[in-house]
Amino acid sequence: MNQEQRVMEWIENHQDEIIHFLQQLIQIPSVNPWFFEEPAPSKEKDLQHFLAGKLEGLGANIEMWEPVADELKQYEGMAGYYPGRDFTGRPNLAATFGKGTEGKSLLLFGHIDVVMAGSKWTVDPFEGKVIDGKMYGRGTVDMKGGVAAMIMAVEAILRSGFKLKGPVVVGTVVDEEAGGMGALDFIHHGYRADACILTEPTSLTIAPLCRGILWGKIKIQGRSGHIEMPQADWQDGGAVDAIKKARYILEHLDRLNEQWAVNKTHPYLAIPCQVHVAQLNAGEYPTSFANEAEIVFNAQYLPSERDEKLVGGNVKKELTDFLREVAESDPWLREHMPEIEWLVDADCAETDVSHPFVQTCVQSLKAIGEEGKIEGLGFHTDMGWPVNVGIPTVNFGPGDPSLAHHSDEFTPLDEVIQAVKMIAKMIVDWCEIEEA
Numbered sequence: 318m319n320q321e322q323r324v325m326e327w328i329e330n331h332q333d334e335i336i337h338f339l340q341q342l343i344q345i346p347s348v349n350p351w352f353f354e355e356p357a358p359s360k361e362k363d364l365q366h367f368l369a370g371k372l373e374g375l376g377a378n379i380e381m382w383e384p385v386a387d388e389l390k391q392y393e394g395m396a397g398y399y400p401g402r403d404f405t406g407r408p409n410l411a412a413t414f415g416k417g418t419e420g421k422s423l424l425l426f427g428h429i430d431v432v433m434a435g436s437k438w439t440v441d442p443f444e445g446k447v448i449d450g451k452m453y454g455r456g457t458v459d460m461k462g463g464v465a466a467m468i469m470a471v472e473a474i475l476r477s478g479f480k481l482k483g484p485v486v487v488g489t490v491v492d493e494e495a496g497g498m499g500a501l502d503f504i505h506h507g508y509r510a511d512a513c514i515l516t517e518p519t520s521l522t523i524a525p526l527c528r529g530i531l532w533g534k535i536k537i538q539g540r541s542g543h544i545e546m547p548q549a550d551w552q553d554g555g556a557v558d559a560i561k562k563a564r565y566i567l568e569h570l571d572r573l574n575e576q577w578a579v580n581k582t583h584p585y586l587a588i589p590c591q592v593h594v595a596q597l598n599a600g601e602y603p604t605s606f607a608n609e610a611e612i613v614f615n616a617q618y619l620p621s622e623r624d625e626k627l628v629g630g631n632v633k634k635e636l637t638d639f640l641r642e643v644a645e646s647d648p649w650l651r652e653h654m655p656e657i658e659w660l661v662d663a664d665c666a667e668t669d670v671s672h673p674f675v676q677t678c679v680q681s682l683k684a685i686g687e688e689g690k691i692e693g694l695g696f697h698t699d700m701g702w703p704v705n706v707g708i709p710t711v712n713f714g715p716g717d718p719s720l721a722h723h724s725d726e727f728t729p730l731d732e733v734i735q736a737v738k739m740i741a742k743m744i745v746d747w748c749e750i751e752e753a
């Protein structure tokens with residue numbers, strides 16, 4: 318049996334252990350404290366300690382530390398920086414295996430925080446119940462399935478009797494679900510590698526890019542007035558219907574989206590970038606014209622559109638200019654210029670598909686019987702910071718990302734096992750291994 322066959326056989330024979338490990342991760346409810354109205358003590362620490370114990374038992378060198386927001390001030394205006402955020406009891410963790418410099422190094426990277434359970438679960442969200450070959454629970458998809466897979470891949474190599482030629486760092490961070498400051502801090506802390514697999518859910522496709530996400534709120538002024546009465550011209554003090562003005566802007570947004578549908582595409586993305594309207598807020602009561610209206614939107618951007626701080630400033634400017642132009646064409650809006658309040662800018666990144674690392678990933682996937690498909694992610698992941706410091710990075714993990722944050726979130730267990738195999742194969746091919 319060659320090296321690879323021995324490792325694959327270990328994985329085949331230890332599926333129950335892999336599944337049990339994932340279950341243990343689900344059972345520690347590491348909900349990001351951002352999701353509680355009253356600041357609750359975070360369980361992120363409990364999970365990091367559990368992982369540290371596991372990784373130390375496998376022979377890793379462990380470093381665990383709490384991020385300090387003030388030490389990250391230099392990243393003001395960049396992705397993931399939130400001034401004054403409190404990381405007390407919320408450590409990041411790095412576990413380093415092997416010191417060898419013969420092979421190439423690999424960072425296996427993931428976040429261990431989850432969003433809150435929310436309502437409408439038919440099973441206990443923190444039990445990790447298995448039904449028909451699927452594990453249910455908060456984080457099975459996003460992204461404890463991936464975290465379990467990457468750690469078990471390392472275990473499979475070591476317990477098959479091998480050691481690493483190139484080092485592997487397992488990095489688990491906090492606070493992805495509320496902005497990504499954990500990942501920023503991890504990279505700031507100095508961890509580097511020749512390549513990185515971020516084990517976010519991709520349904521086992523290779524995702525060498527993600528999109529940036531902007532949330533904004535367009536605030537439109539009107540002037541209230543009795544809705545059943547004749548109204549004077551607005552110049553003479555008459556009412557102005559903010560909803561009608563919002564519709565005017567929405568129609569122009571439709572036209573902008575037609576242009577974006579042609580201009581803002583990417584060969585590895587199934588859908589173009591769009592300005593999607595997610596919420597409309599307007600009006601106070603049924604007898605008055607709306608005084609104000611708000612259009613809350615979600616606009617996506619491509620890695621190629623990032624500004625000099627590697628975030629969405631260029632697209633923010635594009636949308637601000639667009640809104641000004643639309644407003645200029647309406648007499649009321651020209652004098653009551655609508656404004657955009659920016660709520661979120663989640664960054665993005667891209668690794669060239671021709672990079673040897675991406676190609677090795679594709680070959681490894683094919684070797685374990687998968688298609689080896691490359692497909693970009695429409696949403697944001699933490700891949701920005703590793704890429705920003707020059708680490709070629711792909712997202713790859715078990716689970717359907719469209720089920721993330723859902724009630725009854727689940728991952729098929731055969732995908733988890735396949736992910737363990739693929740990551741183990743990557744370690745064999747990229748880092749290389751030898752008899753211990």
Ligand SMILES: [Zn+2]
Pocket residue numbers: 428459460493517
């Ligand atoms: Zn995630």
